[in-house]
């Protein structure tokens with residue numbers, strides 16, 4: 215690979231990716247181009263070879279036939295509440311079955327499937343819904359799972375959907391573990407050169423400059439500035455430690471169990 219090769223990096227377009235990505239293009243001297251999309255939109259760019267690296271939903275790594283590898287230089291994780299991965303329901307969850315599932319998500323939809331039997335005796339029925347096209351959940355659903363900025367900027371009406379469950383909190387309650395929603399991934403054969411080092415250095419810089427970054431990102435995405443700062447500095451974390459990697463494995467097993475139950479049915 216030549217020293218001046220350009221890397222194409224796919225990244226989540228929400229405020230939560232700010233510490234992982236802000237300033238990377240300019241710090242790289244133009245050797246990195248960043249392309250933003252909703253989480254569920256990133257996998258095809260990686261599988262198709264257009265991206266060298268992408269911040270994909272963690273469940274994509276379990277399911278992709280491309281044999282994607284985790285590149286352990288950061289991810290989007292929580293220990294307990296997320297504030298932005300939320301189930302909103304009309305009634306107590308134990309009385310719900312039909313849930314509108316945000317088409318931006320791959321991981322959280324599967325997290326809901328894993329957690330559901332703890333919460334409701336009814337079989338879960340998911341209805342895919344694009345909340346960008348229509349912020350209101352479709353008629354006839356008992357609830358809606360939303361992820362990302364829209365949970366803060368355009369949530370479902372709290373009168374109609376008075377009950378909420380934060381899936382990060384529910385996972386911690388079930389497992390005692392943090393939860394990892396997305397990590398950097400690459401195709402197994404793709405040569406990444408110094409890209410992982412560039413990402414590590416940028417994350418380190420950004421975590422030291424969060425107040426300024428959170429303020430700018432809050433303004434761009436329509437968040438209250440104080441909430442954006444708490445979200446990026448206390449609610450989420452970005453450096454993956456041993457228990458985060460254990461949590462990925464625990465989630466991998468839980469998703470595999472769901473698939474095998476489905477096959478037996």
Ligand SMILES: C=C(O[C@@H]1C=C(C(=O)O)C=C[C@H]1O)C(=O)O
Nearest residue numbers: 253271298319320321322362395
């Ligand atoms: C915490 C979040 O994590 C996200 C949830 C994802 C998913 O459900 O597939 C993927 C990437 C992350 O952006 C969030 O977006 O609210």
